[in-house]
Amino acid sequence: MSDGDTGHADKKRNEYAPGHVIVDKYRVVCKKGRGVYGTVYSVQDVNDESKTYAIKVIHRDAFLQQRAKQEVEIHKFVQGTGVEGIVRFIDDFTDEHGVYHVLLESLDVDLLHATQVCMRKRINREIINDHLMGVSLNVTRQIAKQLLTTMDHFATHGIVHGDLKPENIMLVNRKKTDIKVIDLGLSFCDTKSSHSFRTTNADLLYTQSRFYRAPEVLLELHPYTTQIDMWSIACILVEIHTGSPLFVGESEFYQFQQIIQLCGMPPTNMLENSSKKLKFFNKSKDAYVSKQPNTDIVECKTVEQVQNALMRVVFSSNSREHTQFSNLLAHLLRYDPRERWTAKQALEHVFLVDGC
Secondary structure, X not given: OOHHHHOOEEXXXXXXXXXXXXXXXXXXXXXXXXXXXXXXXXXXXXXXXXXXXEEEEEOOOHHHHHHHHHHHHXXXXXXXXXXXXXXXXXXXXXXXXXXXXXXXXXXXEEHHHHHHHHHHHHHHOOOOOOOOOOOOHHHHHHHHHHHHHHHHHHHHOOXXXXXXXXXXXXXXXXXXXXXXXOOOOOOEEOXXXXXXXXXOOOOOOOOOOHHHOOHHHHOOXXXXXXXXXXXXXXXXXXXXXXXXXXXXXXXXXXXXXXXXXXXXXXXXXXXHOOOOHHHHEEXXXXXXXEXXXXXOOOOOOOHHHHHHHHHHHHHOOOOHHXXXXXXXXXXXXXXXXXXXXXXXXXXXXXXXXXXX
C-alpha cells in the first residue's frame, strides 16, 4: 500500500499522518509525543483494531538509532528480570526505508497530564488551594510505593533510569492508580554492574531533565549511581501532589539556586571535587558562597530542617500525614548520594507502611 492510500508519511522527518500503515501491520491513529530520539504514535493492528500499541519511530540519525538499539537491549534485560513496573517491550524492526521502530504496549496517560486534569477538576469545583492542587496524598502514596518498588528492582540489577519525570510515568488506566515507567532512552548501567550493554552515561545526550536533576549531576560528580533516580522521585512526588514542580530553574544555575533555598549549601567536599563548582559558586577564603546576589549563606541543612521547610513553604501543612511525607522527602533530598535513602530504605518509611 502506498503512503497516499490512507495516510501520508514525511520520510525525511519520520512523521506519520493518521491512517499511514507501517510495514503493512500497524495503522497510525495519532501522534502521542515527540522526544529527543524520535516520535511516539498510537497504532492499531491492521487485522484487529482492538489491538492497540505505542510505536516509537526513531529519527533518521545513525547516532540516535544506535542509542535506541542500546535502549532496547536494556529494556529487554530489565523486562527479563520480571519487573512489572515498566512498559512492556513487544518488538523492534527496521522498515524498508531504514527507519528503526520500537513497538511497546499501549498505556493510558502520563502523570503530568493526569495531574493537570486533577487541577482543572479542582478549579471547576472551586476547590482552590495554592499549595495542594494535585492528586490526593493517598494517591501520591500509592504511586510512590509502586515507583520505589520498580526503582528498587532497577537498583538491584545496577540499572539507572536517568530520566524519571512525570511525563515518563504512565497510568495504565486513568481510572486507577497502577503505573508503569517508560522511556529508557537515557538509562545506563551503574559502574559496579557487569552488563555487556551501555556501561556509562558518557555517550548520552544528557542525564536527567533539569527540574529533576540531582545535585551530583549538576556538579558532574561522576560516576553517577542509581541514587540520582531517588532525587528525581522526591521531585516527582511533590509535583503530583501540589500540582507544581518542586524546583523550576530556567537554567542549571537557577535550578541550583532553588535547591539551595530548600536544602542549604552543598557539602564542601562535593564542591571541592566538582569541575563545575565555579559555575554556581564563588570561593571566599575557606568557604563557598552562591553567585546569586542577596542569597543568604546557609549551611547544608539537616533532614529535620528540610522536612520543616517542606511543611512550611511547600505544603503549608503540619498534619500528621504531611509531616511523615515531608520526612520521607527530606531523606530523598540529601545532597550526598551516599546519605540519600535508597528505594529499599524509602519503602520501609512509616508514610508508606502506615498507609497500607
